[in-house]
Amino acid sequence: MTMMREIAQLGAKVLRQKAEAVVDVHDIEIREIIEAMQSTLATTSGVGIAAPQISESKQIIIIASRPTPRYPSAPLMEPTVMINPCFQILSETQEKGWEGCLSIPGIRALVPRYQEIMVHYTDQQGDLVELKLSGFVARIFQHEVDHLEGKTYLDRVESNLDIFAESEFVKLIDGTQA
């Protein structure tokens, strides 16, 4: 039986709501949401997912950085489930980088993000975890946490000139990485 769910698309109310904090990580409903997020993410070439993207307004994200056709130079890491995540900025330095979103197909944009952050979350066992993230993985984290606040990456774009159709983005990347 597949736990795969449909991915909420831009315009859906659930993507604009603040997600609820998880009270009990061992709750069966929470476990089912996490399984559904894992199954759904595995069918895509995305590198992260937030619970609101499968229409569950809970503070849960998964970060799964890996090289994919969407993000060829992404670092490889074990998929990590993060419950009630938050972060502190370690350096004020922001860098623009390309992002896309499973909820906004066909579009890519340059988004400024903090380069170094300290993240705090609860893992699936209920333990508190503190972790320093930087670069692309820190970018994914900030993108997913935005979903829990009812924001999308388009809200962070500095100029409409930084928004590209996926087909034009592919041409650009092919040109620069050849």
Ligand code: ZN
């Ligand atoms: Zn997204």
